[in-house]
Amino acid sequence: MGQQIFIFGAAFLGSAVEATEALTIVLAVGLTRGWRAPILGAAAALVLLGLLVIFFGQLIVTTVPEAALKLLVGTLLLLFGLRWLHKAVLRTAGVVAMHDEERAYEETVSGLRDAVPRRDWVGFILALKGVFLEGLEVVFIVIAVGGAGHGFPAAIAGGLVAAAVVAAAGVVVRRPLARVPENTLKYAVGLILTSLGTFWAAEGMGASWPLDFVSILALVAVYFVASRLAVALIRRPAIA
């Protein structure tokens, strides 16, 4: 039960970050060129992403032996989580600027202020491409945490709930979700995915963790301390 909650949480938080970025693109296109084309583009992207989850999810779970699956997925999850964690550390320390959804939104909008034809292929393709590319990370998170942890329903539910929550927030505010603490979310998800990756990769190697799944909390603590140490060592004045 605890493992399923962990999987749901990891999929939810990771998906929420990427859904926020996809929403920024759809809002920018919709508010400047009308809603029909970007909504169709986003829907088409979601169908493609759903097919990827079903196809690759089934493929890896049914064809790859469990130990190999844990080692492979754990390694990929570790690389993925470390990338997010690395970026979050650099942002927290002020080495690189925070990701700014307002600025990303304004840049997209400024490039879209043309006359809009009745069939707006530009709006459709922009939304399709934006949602699909941002969604690839969601697909990976859902397949990885769901596949290796025997928790596909929990992972898929986490991804879907995150997408629904972000979409609902977007409908209400009709502005980019600039107040979502994206760096904090990426920091937390980076910690969780790095820990899950380490846990599963080691299990795939044949190791047994003391206290089994509870060890993940200790791994989160270790990586958190290491990341704070990194931030302390490289901290600079914050960039706006």
Place this chain on the structure above:
Amino acid sequence: MNFLRAAGGRVLGLFVSDWVQSGVVLVIIAAGWFGVTKLGAPALVALVVLLAGQMVWFAQAEARRTVRPSPRQSPS
């Protein structure tokens, strides 16, 4: 074609932002695999310490490389 290239780049970019760091992580995992097979649980401690240590080391390395003439927007 551009779309496929962007998708391919995005998939690769999921796991690799710095080839050297990714290579070091893979070497640590390979060494961990060997160590776990031979030594069992104590190798886990070394594996975790090495993974956490490389994170600190590469963050410091990137901070040293990054001169900051003007604030730059980091990609997502």
